[in-house]
Amino acid sequence: MAKNTKNHLLSVAQMYEADQRTIESGISGIRLMEAAGSAIAREITTRWSPRKTVILCGPGNNGGDGFVVARLLHNKGWYVRILLLGERDNLKGDAKTNADRWPFETQPFSPDGIKDADLIVDAVFGAGLVRDVDGIVALTLKAAQQQNVPIIAVDMPSGVDGDSGQILGMAIQADITVTFCRAKTGHYLLPGRTLCGDVIVADIGIQDPIIEQIAPENTKNAPAHLFPWPKTEGHKFDRGHGVIVGGQQMTGATRLAALCARRVGAGLITIAARGTAYMVYRTCEPGNLVSNDNLNEILADPRKNTVLIGPGLGIGEGRKALVKDLLNTDKNLILDADALTMLAGHNWQNRAGETLLTPHEGEFKRLFPDITGSKLERARQAAHQSKATVLLKGPDTVIAAPDGRCTINTTGTPWLATAGSGDSLAGICLGLICQGLNSYDGACLGTWLHGKCAETGGVGLISEDISTLLPEVLKTLQK
Ligand SMILES: NC(=O)C1=CN([C@@H]2O[C@H](COP(=O)(O)OP(=O)(O)OC[C@H]3O[C@@H](n4cnc5c(N)ncnc54)[C@H](O)[C@@H]3O)[C@@H](O)[C@H]2O)[C@H](O)CC1
Numbered sequence: 001m002a003k004n005t006k007n008h009l010l011s012v013a014q015m016y017e018a019d020q021r022t023i024e025s026g027i028s029g030i031r032l033m034e035a036a037g038s039a040i041a042r043e044i045t046t047r048w049s050p051r052k053t054v055i056l057c058g059p060g061n062n063g064g065d066g067f068v069v070a071r072l073l074h075n076k077g078w079y080v081r082i083l084l085l086g087e088r089d090n091l092k093g094d095a096k097t098n099a100d101r102w103p104f105e106t107q108p109f110s111p112d113g114i115k116d117a118d119l120i121v122d123a124v125f126g127a128g129l130v131r132d133v134d135g136i137v138a139l140t141l142k143a144a145q146q147q148n149v150p151i152i153a154v155d156m157p158s159g160v161d162g163d164s165g166q167i168l169g170m171a172i173q174a175d176i177t178v179t180f181c182r183a184k185t186g187h188y189l190l191p192g193r194t195l196c197g198d199v200i201v202a203d204i205g206i207q208d209p210i211i212e213q214i215a216p217e218n219t220k221n222a223p224a225h226l227f228p229w230p231k232t233e234g235h236k237f238d239r240g241h242g243v244i245v246g247g248q249q250m251t252g253a254t255r256l257a258a259l260c261a262r263r264v265g266a267g268l269i270t271i272a273a274r275g276t277a278y279m280v281y282r283t284c285e286p287g288n289l290v291s292n293d294n295l296n297e298i299l300a301d302p303r304k305n306t307v308l309i310g311p312g313l314g315i316g317e318g319r320k321a322l323v324k325d326l327l328n329t330d331k332n333l334i335l336d337a338d339a340l341t342m343l344a345g346h347n348w349q350n351r352a353g354e355t356l357l358t359p360h361e362g363e364f365k366r367l368f369p370d371i372t373g374s375k376l377e378r379a380r381q382a383a384h385q386s387k388a389t390v391l392l393k394g395p396d397t398v399i400a401a402p403d404g405r406c407t408i409n410t411t412g413t414p415w416l417a418t419a420g421s422g423d424s425l426a427g428i429c430l431g432l433i434c435q436g437l438n439s440y441d442g443a444c445l446g447t448w449l450h451g452k453c454a455e456t457g458g459v460g461l462i463s464e465d466i467s468t469l470l471p472e473v474l475k476t477l478q479k
């Protein structure tokens with residue numbers, strides 16, 4: 001059966017490979033370019049009425065797409081001018097063919113060339129961006145930005161790296177970006193995601209089996225189908241028993257996590273706590289189980305399969321030893337916050353249970369100080385090195401599995417940057433993993449749900465809202 005590859009994200013190299021394999025299968029490059037240009041012209045004409053349009057064409061095939069757009073808009077009666085970077089005579093291949101089909105003059109790049117534009121098409125650089133944008137290109141793109149008219153980017157906003165989403169030198173802010181076949185990782189990693197505006201993925205005739213053969217390791221996070229719906233015949237012990245090592249002082253973190261774990265369907269949640277904190281937990285949410293037994297005794301019950309440690313934990317030698325002891329158990333572990341901080345310099349080994357690390361950027365740097373690269377590549381390397389699933393938090397959270405798979409999450413709002421939000425996320429993941437999801441699936445679904453809660457809650461969201469919003473989000477997943 002054909003796999004659904006629609007959520008796969010391609011790297012730039014994989015896009016070139018898909019292109020090449022398609023051409024080898026008998027679809028010419030010129031046909032692909034025509035399809036790319038038609039898709040862009042279609043997206044423009046369905047959104048905007050005819051108006052003075054300036055198309056900025058670069059020296060490669062991104063510029064070639066621009067020439068196709070120019071011809072198609074001109075044929076529909078639009079007034080179109082082209083600014084071309086470099087000499088027309090230097091164009092090659094399909095870009096040259098399409099330049100030859102444009103019977104009018106082109107003008108050189110210059111800020112002045114933008115002046116009367118009511119709509120701008122950015123066909124300067126796409127997949128082939130290799131160095132910083134500077135000089136006359138930067139000046140012209142700046143003028144295009146200042147014109148304050150709609151900007152349509154072909155494939156990528158020029159200046160954005162298609163793999164990392166990083167800006168090389170400078171980049172243009174687009175209103176829409178039309179890309180081809182599949183989105184690229186740079187469309188969803190920041191700042192690329194913001195610079196793209198709306199991302200539209202157009203079919204240009206590259207067939208799904210070609211993408212299956214390439215087997216991209218990156219996806220856009222789309223895990224709703226993984227939700228473990230309770231079974232009619234099930235009872236609470238079928239629905240997982242999670243344990244949270246309760247913080248001594250920051251008891252709120254543990255309570256937020258426990259509420260979220262239960263809201264996503266965990267059958268039972270035990271908070272392991274000592275001293276005064278034990279009494280705090282005993283007198284709070286009545287649905288939590290609370291135990292002041294020794295942690296080893298609590299975990300002796302094999303049904304308690306997943307442990308969350310870190311939220312509100314605090315730092316100290318005793319607590320560090322506790323985290324290390326947990327690593328030697330066969331329980332599924334979710335290590336968050338202070339637990340991560342205390343593992344800096346740890347020598348990662350294969351564990352018997354699943355391991356999920358949920359660092360933000362600061363914790364990640366302490367845990368993996370030698371790992372560099374794009375957010376995606378750093379998460380992937382960390383997962384490989386630690387043999388754990390790594391959930392690298394942020395507005396473009398990346399989840400990486402030890403086997404090389406990565407997903408980029410796109411749900412959420414800036415209101416999630418609030419105290420207790422991470423504790424809630426860790427709790428959601430606990431609730432899902434204790435029900436039997438593996439740590440990668442649990443992390444993907446947990447992150448997606450957490451973001452959906454924020455979207456549903458809207459403005460003014462605080463972390464206490466997240467568990468309350470979960471039922472509303474889950475209802476939207478019911479068939
Ligand atoms: N299947 C598809 O996705 C299709 C994609 N198409 C389009 O082709 C481009 C990629 O084309 P390519 O020629 O490989 O690269 P670019 O046009 O992006 O740029 C290459 C060109 O630019 C020069 N260059 C790169 N960086 C800089 C810089 N900072 N300053 C100055 N010059 C720079 C480089 O030296 C080259 O000369 C893809 O994005 C799609 O838009 C096709 O339509 C076919 C189908």
Ligand SMILES: [K+]
Nearest residue numbers: 122125156158
């Ligand atoms: K572009």
